[in-house]
Amino acid sequence: MRFTRRQFIAAAGAMTALGACGRAGTGNRPLVRTGQLNVINWAEYIDPATIAKIEAATGLSIDYREVYVDNVSGVEEFIAPVLGGATPTYDIITPTFWVADQIIEQGKAEPLPLEAIPNHVNIDPAYLINDWDRGSRFQMPWQGGMTGIAYNPELVDGEISSINDLFDSKLAGRVGLIGEMREAVGLAMLSNGDDPSRPSARTARAGLAKIRQYVENGHFNAIVFDDFVDFLTEGTLAATMAWSGQAAALQLEDERFEFVIPTEGAISWFDTMIMPLGALNYASAAEWMNWAYDPLNAAEIAAWNLYVCPVLGTQDVLRSQGGDSAALAENPLVFPDADTRNRLFNWGTLDRETERSIELEFDSLFDFFE
């Protein structure tokens, strides 16, 4: 039997209660090299050629699958079984931070073997201060990102600079809604003048109500994930809530498109590498993580996916390489400067029950697009 997205979110509540009694390992698991590694990641996060390079550098045989499409289905398919006690079929998975938070809370993440990951020291301190994993003991950020607005100036008849521009009636029926609740509701909260980094049930529900209103009246005509690129290039959408990395890549391919951090701000997030409890190739996973956190290798990854790089020293590496790499080092979408960082909002903490009910309600909006 397969769950629907909505059934899964409801079931996840019960699972949280069940898993709450779990406890993570204490980090004394021995490092036994198996030579194998299974990684599950989102699409277009790494150049396939880089995988071969990692294999050559580490001697690992890597099964790399880009099958993590969104957090709800990703949790359903890959994470829920592990939370339920099954032996994981992968060694590293890269859910968004709030999913990692729940895995760690339920004691289903392996503590990182720090002796095998000396490059852990290169994690940007901005990623170390999360209350749910202070100092990053259980996860290492893969890439960060921003959810802002991508648009085609020719189709919107001018510039878009504010989130409220997305709700302008002149764009009715030509706007995309991002399919991740925290990002969509977060942007709506910013447009309402509320702070998504300090959400309350009232402000979050107000953001959701605004989105519902514009879904019901047909203003949004698609729920998008990384497919927003296709919708924009086809012209189905004139503007959409969009992820920075893919938007930046789109801009490189086609200069017609713009990506903006709205005046009210954008939502920042990160997807993070986590080893599920009982991962079979624990030592290999540590090798992968250490490889990814070498600034030289991180530069290669960042230059390919154009997402926010969480690895200290990468910017310097790119600068030293000159040419396009040096230009990339100054791209605030990959290395946000102080001004950009000040305009980014991380989704804050709501109580689990409220968050789940908002998640369910947001998910019900998918019905309008079926």
Added chain:
Amino acid sequence: MTASVARPSWLSPDRFRTTPARLRTWSTVISALLIVAAIFASFATQAFISSVDQVERSTGPVLISTQRLVGSIAEADAANTAVFLSGTATDRQQQSLFENAISRAPQQLEDVSTGIGEDPESHEALKRVASQLPEYARLAERARTANLAGDPTAVVDLQRAFELVSGENGMIDNTRIVTSRTQAGFDDDLSAGYLEWIGAMVALAVSLLVLLLAQRNLRARTRRTFNIPLVLATFCVIGLAIWLSLALVGRQADLQSAQSEAYDSIALTAELQTLAFEYKTSEALAIINEDIDVFPSEESNSVIEDRLDSLLTSADSTREEGAVALLKARWDRYESTSSKVRSALEANGTSAARSLAITEGNADFNGFNTTVESVLLANRDQFNDSVASASNRMRWLRLGAIFLPMLAALLTLGGYQLRINEYW
């Protein structure tokens, strides 16, 4: 062969001169002794369990919570200083860091308060922190808004805020009191239960001696080599004595392992965190007052480096060594930035020093501070594992301490009754 005798009347004094009466007296005395041994063994067990409980529920958690509280104060203060030094209303991220850290602190304070038990000195120290914390937040906020408005009194408020944190009898001093009281408490917990154990062993030894005498006495009277129930009762007493001794030795080994492998590292890391925070505060004061003399000295850095080396030496696994190596690298990174800040200040480049301190310097300090927390939490897990092992040893001991002497008493009564029955 058994003798057949007429039953004496219950009231007759002869009743106590008969062999069955003597046997009954023996069995009653031995049973009473075994009950006394059970009571002593229960006291000893209770003392063992209480000391392990105390370590599990209080000593370890209090030390960790206290340091997490120090971590929050350090993070709040670093962010507050950065907001102040940047002097702009738009440094939302640092302001948010400050507010988050300040909002975490009361819960950590509560955690410490719950764990410290009855110790009045610790409670007094915590009370002071509880009143200093909101006052600190108020002063920091007032300094920030005054600074934005260009009010020169802002610096006075900020310095008062610093005083509340790291001045004499400030929050850091008060957390030190809690830490040292907790450490003293741990030493007490380690030696708890010895007297009770000695009492139980004496009671068990007396019981054993009397049981052996009883066996000898019975053998003389009945010409039978062994009274099986009495032999079993003897084994029960010996078994309990061995079990109690092993529990004491095992508990001691587990708690000493918790102390040497985790607790000492926690204490050292805690000290390191406090020293680093004081270093950062001195740096901020030097920038604010544009006074290079206040800047943390080389000596301060050496002290911290020494503590890091000690931490590395005390690491008892490659994993812990890895964690300390990360901590050292994070400190070196911060210290290197701090040196640049110093050079900028020395070159009268206050603005460059400020800019470096609030961006790279602050990020590097947060990197170090959160890595300290990460090391602390890893040590806490190791500590908990050792204490849990001690706790497991006690799982059945409480029951055994009562059950075995009682069983021995019943066996004694039964064994004697078998002999007494032969007289009727």
